Amino acid sequence: MSTRSYAILGTGAIGGFYGAKLQQLGMDVHFLLHSDYEQVCRQGLLIESPMGSFTLSAVKAYHHPEQIPACDVVIVALKTTKNYLLPQLLPPVLKDDGVVVILQNGLGIEPQVAEIVNSKRVIGGLCFICSNKVGKGHIRHLDYGMITMGEYQDDYQPGGITPRMQQIAEDFNNAGIPVELSENLLLARWKKLVWNIPYNGLSVVLNAKTDELMNAPDSRILVEEIMQEVVRGAKGNHCKISQQFVQKMLNHTEKMKPYLTSMKLDYNEKRPLEIEAIIGNPLRMATEKGIDLPHIAMLYRQLKFLDYQNLNFH
Amino acid sequence: MSTRSYAILGTGAIGGFYGAKLQQLGMDVHFLLHSDYEQVCRQGLLIESPMGSFTLSAVKAYHHPEQIPACDVVIVALKTTKNYLLPQLLPPVLKDDGVVVILQNGLGIEPQVAEIVNSKRVIGGLCFICSNKVGKGHIRHLDYGMITMGEYQDDYQPGGITPRMQQIAEDFNNAGIPVELSENLLLARWKKLVWNIPYNGLSVVLNAKTDELMNAPDSRILVEEIMQEVVRGAKGNHCKISQQFVQKMLNHTEKMKPYLTSMKLDYNEKRPLEIEAIIGNPLRMATEKGIDLPHIAMLYRQLKFLDYQNLNFH
Structure with missing residues (x-):
């Protein structure tokens, strides 16, 4: 069993679902919350899913990134429109040898994150999932869930398959999330x-x-x-x-x-x-x-x- | 004073306004109406305009084109989405030496009308006017009113300035509508x-x-x-x-x-x-x-x- 710790930045439809699945497997997961913080502290995270619904009652929930311990893996699952926050959010939550996994839509986010944490510490992920946040701390997963991951290198040069991404993929696989590894993130x-x-x-x-x-x-x-x-x-x-x-x-x-x-x-x-x-x-x-x-x-x-x-x- | 007779196909914001101005001048104007027919028969055409509001109480209104006498000038002022009606509407209302003036938006209508009545009988007109139909037989002219007219020739070859368009322009001018003549309709x-x-x-x-x-x-x-x-x-x-x-x-x-x-x-x-x-x-x-x-x-x-x-x- 891995001893990797995970921080989830953005506990919504994507971050909430994957983070809860990882914690359900027994991983050490830390959730950054904004508007849902108090609700989740009181009542936990509710995940509805055809894979099995469940409530995480003991959630390591945080309102401020400085309170989160530095983690091995930081999952960025904010809407990209909130990425202006990343220069503040990322440094305190990332271990010196930690890695950032960007589970966001679109293109061109990895170079921005590399400017903050260095390009050797960025993995991109693409989520093929139907999931919605339907209420505070309440996520409804509808279908799919696979993630494609690829290493980021400067200018999106193909990064090949690395051991660290294989380890993270193994954590997700063990949590019931299929991961496809891509040699070419771009x-x-x-x-x-x-x-x-x-x-x-x-x-x-x-x-x-x-x-x-x-x-x-x-x-x-x-x-x-x-x-x-x-x-x-x-x-x-x-x-x-x-x-x-x-x-x-x-x-x-x-x-x-x-x-x-x-x-x-x-x-x-x-x-x-x-x-x-x-x-x-x-x-x-x-x-x-x-x-x-x-x-x-x-x-x-x-x-x-x-x-x-x-x-x-x- | 001209003795030209006019038929107005489409008595709305455009046709109603220009037709009423021509009749006000004393011209012989025949209006084809659809949904407003009964209202206009009873109450006439009401024109509100900063140039002077007025009611035409005696309107030669028709519900069927066969009832309109053949005219010297037929003004097409329907919405272009109704132009599929023109093969039925035009032939009965046009004198053998009459001319069709198309007061419609856009491009490519003249060739369609030329297929029906022959290209030597088509004039294009562009209206620079703000005018709305605000109720049955009730037109509100807001601003402007100028018409640019140009002769149509096959494939939109420039048609020059012809005596007949000058005559029609004179009728409009006498009715208070400025007309600009264009040598090049296209x-x-x-x-x-x-x-x-x-x-x-x-x-x-x-x-x-x-x-x-x-x-x-x-x-x-x-x-x-x-x-x-x-x-x-x-x-x-x-x-x-x-x-x-x-x-x-x-x-x-x-x-x-x-x-x-x-x-x-x-x-x-x-x-x-x-x-x-x-x-x-x-x-x-x-x-x-x-x-x-x-x-x-x-x-x-x-x-x-x-x-x-x-x-x-x-």
């Missing part, structure tokens, strides 16, 4: 964007669920055109994504139950949208290589407008 | 699209008035990028639009009072949007010349999706 992130950019973006701009986007011919075409732009942006960054993968994403989404994307949920709840991580950063990464992605560029500006109006006026 | 239509495509399209997609689009930096940039695509589409069709004109449209809109575009009004009222005339036809005209307009192409698909959802589901 490729893994671009591949996830093939889904995330069109569906997150268009769901907000067109006020639509995934099934509506797939059923109407014009939005269906737009989804695929945007996916092809993501493939071009990836290619300009030496990441090859096949046409079969694009078709798989389309077919998979057609078969999914009607789904409200995370960005649309944020929009409906009047929370800031993760526009920069999911759309702005990949767009800039393509532009820097001279790749023009006009649909994504337009989507970016539309979302920035809608986010601004949503937070300030409506 | 250029006039592309120039109007510099305003119409970005503001009509984005007002619907982004749920915004003109002032909101101009005040937020991202939408402001998007408006201008779309205007530049219109300029490129025009250029590919041998219509030169200057950068000064683009800047004039931006500056003018910045100074305007907050304005709900006609497409946004249609959307709010759950009427079909004039997507093909304002966006689809110009887009195809550019594509046929090998000009790629990616922002406008995306706007087109977004509007088609929203129009479909608006009419069918929401």
